Amino acid sequence: MGGVGILRISGIHALSIAKHICYRNVSTINPRTAYYSKFVDGNGSVLDEGLILYFQSPSSFTGEEVIELQGHGGMVVMDMLLARALELGARQARPGEFSERAFLNGKLDLAQAEAVVDLINSTTSTSAKLSARTLLGAFSERVNQLVMALIEIRSFIEAAIDFSDDDIDHLAGGEIRDRLTILIERIDHLTAETRVGIVMRDGLTIVIAGLPNAGKSSLLNTLTGINRAIVTEIPGTTRDVLKERMELDGIPLHMIDTAGLRDSEDLVEREGVRRAREAMVTADHILWIVDDENEAIPDIEPPGLPEAVPFTLIRNKIDITGRTADVIRHNNGTTEIAISAKTGAGIQLLKNHLKSTAGISENQEGEFIARRRHLEAIRRARGHTSSALENLSISTAIELVAEELRLAQMSLSEITGAYTTEDLLDEIFSSFCIGK
Secondary structure, X not given: OOOEEEEEEEOOOHHHHHHHHEOOOHHHOOOOOOEEEEEEOOOOOEEEEEEEEEEOOOOOOOOOOEEEEXXXXXXXXXXXXXXXXXXXXXXXXXXXXXXXXXXXOOOXXXXXHHHHHHXXXXXXXXXXXXXXXXXXXXXXXXXXHHHHHHHHHHHHHHHHOOOOHHHHHHHHOOHHHHHHHHHHHHHHHHHXXXXXXXXXXXXXXXXXXXXXXXXXXXXXXXXXXXXXXXXXXXXXXXXXXXXEEEEEOOEEEEEEEOOOOOOOOOHHHHHHHHHHHHHHHOOOEEEEEEEOOOOOOOOOOOOOOOOOOOEEEEEEOHHHHOOOOOEEEOOOOOEEEEOOOOOOOOHHHHHHHHHHHOOOOOOOOOOOXXXXXXXXXXXXXHXXXXXXXXXXXXXXXXXXXXXXXXHHHHHHHHHHOOOOOHHHHHHHHOOOOOOO
């Protein structure tokens, strides 16, 4: 409930429905101009008063005739207005139907339509800015450039299918090979940018794990700036999974503090350990915390970590041992960071490292917002383009080259909706809220 409530009607009967609700003569109003009117029921009794706005087709969000009735935001008042509109032949919109109609009527492509709900659901100012850029077409433009490059190469390949074998041999070793190589590089660059866009939209789930009393809860409190977790010198204080959200230079981070991993006869602590291991499996990254005072702890390859989840070794309590805060990168790819969660030493080094794990370099914030389905489509396009390049050296496989490039084009076109299926549209728009 808010100060202003809006009833939006879209479709060929929007104006005729508004004529029966509004006391003002709707036939005389100009598009994109606000007019005052009383809103009445079937008996002429006043339900509310407010503003009427008319958006003429095709210059509306949906591309259809659109009327907006802006009244007071009380639920009862809005319900009465809605009931009156339904009585006059309107029906209630499905979730995301306004954006879906905008897509079907060519007002937005699919990536832009998704950006509408991403903008609404933004959790940081950076993700909101990137969603707005995607809504304006920044992501779609990059995708369309690759599609056009594929079309140009496809046209040349398909024309060459009817040429002689000598011409095909010349084709295999010439300009097309170079163009495909460059195209793959461009797809790889878009893949990296899309990963950043996904992180900016969804955030990273960071699990803080380790043995009891290593300083996991202290690190959670220090990173988030909130005394969220109880900190004591008694090992095993944390018995459950604690979740806290934070923002790191525009990146949403979902921080999870877990129970210390050890064997225990305590039923509650054992359940906490089970939940800790469960959280680790679904994490994007694990911070494995060790007490720098304890020399017996394996420092490079901690036991029991999920193989598929990357981790960083965090040596805590350097305020006690006297170690200097620093970052060490080992030959096996493991990164070790020495910090003090108590004094804050090395915390900025850790934050910089978390940004790098997200694929974001210094002063970079991304180019657009993206979703995991976009990344999957780009990966498939990359695979088909690579297969086309491999088949290009086989003179008898020129038809396979053309087919692989066609499949690559279709994969990329799924992002913008130039090629899509009804099932995909239903899945995407059903996740929107009603009224969008």
